[in-house]
Amino acid sequence: MRILFLTHSFNSLSQRLHVELRNRGHNVSVEFDINDDTAIEAVDLFQPDLIVAPFLKRAIPELIWRNHVCLVVHPGIPGDRGPSSLDWAILASGSGWGVTVLQANEVMDGGAIWAFCEFPMRQASKASLYRNEVTEAAVAAVLEAVGKFEAGDVAPEPLDYARENIRGTLRPLMKQSDRAIDWASDRSDIVLRKIRAADGFPGVVDTLFGREVYLYDARPEFRLRGRPGDVIARCGPAICRATTDGAIWIGHLRDKDSEHPFKLPATRVLQNEVATLPESRGYEEIRYTEQSGAGYLYFDFYNGAMSTRQCRMLLDAYRDARTRDTKVIVLMGGTDFWSNGMHLNLIEAASSPADESWRNINAINDLAYEIITTDNQLVVSALQGNAGAGGVFLARAADYVWSREGVILNPHYKDMGNLYGSEYWTYLLPRYTGTQHARQISQARLPMGSAEAMKLGLVDAAFEACHGKFLESTLIRARALAGADRYDELLARKWARRMMDEEQKPLTLYRDQELESMRMNFYGFDPSYHVARYNFVYKVAKSRTPLTIAAHRSLSSRPPRRMVQ
Ligand code: COA
Numbered sequence: 059m060r061i062l063f064l065t066h067s068f069n070s071l072s073q074r075l076h077v078e079l080r081n082r083g084h085n086v087s088v089e090f091d092i093n094d095d096t097a098i099e100a101v102d103l104f105q106p107d108l109i110v111a112p113f114l115k116r117a118i119p120e121l122i123w124r125n126h127v128c129l130v131v132h133p134g135i136p137g138d139r140g141p142s143s144l145d146w147a148i149l150a151s152g153s154g155w156g157v158t159v160l161q162a163n164e165v166m167d168g169g170a171i172w173a174f175c176e177f178p179m180r181q182a183s184k185a186s187l188y189r190n191e192v193t194e195a196a197v198a199a200v201l202e203a204v205g206k207f208e209a210g211d212v213a214p215e216p217l218d219y220a221r222e223n224i225r226g227t228l229r230p231l232m233k234q235s236d237r238a239i240d241w242a243s244d245r246s247d248i249v250l251r252k253i254r255a256a257d258g259f260p261g262v263v264d265t266l267f268g269r270e271v272y273l274y275d276a277r278p279e280f281r282l283r284g285r286p287g288d289v290i291a292r293c294g295p296a297i298c299r300a301t302t303d304g305a306i307w308i309g310h311l312r313d314k315d316s317e318h319p320f321k322l323p324a325t326r327v328l329q330n331e332v333a334t335l336p337e338s339r340g341y342e343e344i345r346y347t348e349q350s351g352a353g354y355l356y357f358d359f360y361n362g363a364m365s366t367r368q369c370r371m372l373l374d375a376y377r378d379a380r381t382r383d384t385k386v387i388v389l390m391g392g393t394d395f396w397s398n399g400m401h402l403n404l405i406e407a408a409s410s411p412a413d414e415s416w417r418n419i420n421a422i423n424d425l426a427y428e429i430i431t432t433d434n435q436l437v438v439s440a441l442q443g444n445a446g447a448g449g450v451f452l453a454r455a456a457d458y459v460w461s462r463e464g465v466i467l468n469p470h471y472k473d474m475g476n477l478y479g480s481e482y483w484t485y486l487l488p489r490y491t492g493t494q495h496a497r498q499i500s501q502a503r504l505p506m507g508s509a510e511a512m513k514l515g516l517v518d519a520a521f522e523a524c525h526g527k528f529l530e531s532t533l534i535r536a537r538a539l540a541g542a543d544r545y546d547e548l549l550a551r552k553w554a555r556r557m558m559d560e561e562q563k564p565l566t567l568y569r570d571q572e573l574e575s576m577r578m579n580f581y582g583f584d585p586s587y588h589v590a591r592y593n594f595v596y597k598v599a600k601s602r603t604p605l606t607i608a609a610h611r612s613l614s615s616r617p618p619r620r621m622v623q
Contacts, residue, residue, distance in 0.1 A: 137224035398449045455481070
């Protein structure tokens with residue numbers, strides 16, 4: 059079928075649905091919901107059989123929903139309506155939640171129900187629930203709804219609050235007054251819930267050292283105590299604030315009235331205020347464990363962004379892991395993201411973004427180099443979560459890449475103002491995928507599912523959709539690799555191949571050539587990278603849909619024109 063996505067942006071959920079529906083042979087095109095005219099024009103150009111709205115912030119124009127079936131993905135259980143569904147669900151702390159696919163009509167979120175899927179609630183941020191449970195449930199519900207629509211013999215069920223299975227209600231937009239933390243009375247679990255219900259957007263407004271800031275990235279603290287509301291310690295990017303029954307860590311803040319009004323590490327936003335606070339443990343970004351001959355390096359960096367400091371810390375931790383008596387090192391990344399490459403927010407906030415970009419890319423390259431040249435262990439990248447741009451190539455620096463099913467990769471840099479990219483991608487991509495696939499991957503600029511990534515050689519194995527099961531299977535596979543009869547042969551073969559590659563073209567040459575192009579991106583006359591980074595960090599809304607995903611806007615793929623009636 060011809061399926062048009064009408065969506066506010068091509069976010070992770072839209073990307074995943076794009077991958078799943080294309081895998082099932084559908085012709086999918088994407089239009090950003092910018093205004094009624096462009097949406098109507100897109101429908102007119104593409105002539106879709108079905109419209110899917112994975113992520114909308116406004117109502118679909120009547121001219122469209124009256125003439126086409128439009129399936130809206132709503133992150134709530136049947137009957138739930140309103141713009142703050144997940145926020146209310148997290149704050150209420152219920153045991154389960156869900157996703158409903160309903161047909162657009164004149165009542166916002168009030169259309170007939172095509173499918174729904176429920177999931178157990180996890181104590182996590184809204185963004186994390188959205189990227190994991192909501193996305194998995196949305197995929198299941200959309201595929202069911204699309205199947206029913208295609209079969210043509212099942213009608214959707216009208217929303218009827220008298221029915222027993224309709225448990226949701228209409229809820230208003232959650233306001234900052236609903237989110238406000240009362241430090242004098244709120245317990246840690248309540249503070250955590252309030253911050254998580256607003257993370258990644260909009261954050262909870264609060265006052266710290268007399269400044270109004272938005273709070274994000276909260277974690278519990280189990281030992282430290284203090285006067286409720288006081289900031290009592292710091293650890294890496296995070297500050298620790300006492301509550302009535304303990305304390306919590308806050309990793310990121312946004313001060314919209316400051317020179318850099320976007321999300322940054324808390325200790326960076328409050329660098330003067332917290333300079334003399336005691337350093338403590340409690341918000342570790344990097345963790346190392348060992349089991350059955352394998353070392354596991356976890357690096358849970360907020361939003362998968364890797365700053366110069368974080369890359370250097372990770373390089374130190376990796377070097378330590380190399381000195382251990384293990385046979386395999388598994389690079390675990392974080393739960394939500396494996397890596398999204400350079401830390402664009404910190405680069406934007408630097409006194410010289412070009413210099414900070416240079417430092418950051420060199421710090422990632424140093425890490426990639428250490429991984430590629432590991433001669434004493436086999437190295438695995440285990441992707442629990444998505445990876446983008448340089449993060450994908452950093453993962454490919456390992457000998458094996460294992461991915462959780464459902465992970466989405468964006469193995470391209472060009473969307474960031476034609477950034478050339480580094481991380482030895484010019485070596486790694488042809489080495490693992492072959493020259494033809496390498497060209498295809500770097501030109502396509504499309505999200506890729508784990509199955510396609512495996513076919514192309516970006517990923518070696520994809521297994522288990524569920525996080526817990528992926529972790530279990532990763533441990534089993536790593537243990538098997540460490541104990542394999544052929545271990546010595548595998549290690550010798552890997553190193554022989556590396557030596558041969560080095561003889562043909564040294565790694566330093568790849569790096570120098572990539573960095574030559576990156577130097578032009580950072581310091582050259584063309585400001586595209588700096589403009590694109592600014593737009594990304596400041597979340598400037600796109601004024602049109604990129605042609606890479608809006609197939610209907612490229613002349614060759616247009617069907618004969620027919621007006622929307
Ligand atoms: N640096 C800083 N923040 C980053 C980041 C990066 N490299 N990559 C993602 N983020 C942040 C986003 O700003 C967003 O922040 P929020 O918490 O305020 O919402 C959050 O991570 C999630 O990203 P989002 O873009 O909403 O996720 P997505 O799943 O829709 O898209 C990517 C994933 C990877 C396609 C997209 O985030 C991206 O293009 N990132 C930049 C990659 C890049 O160019 N890196 C530099 C070159 S190596």
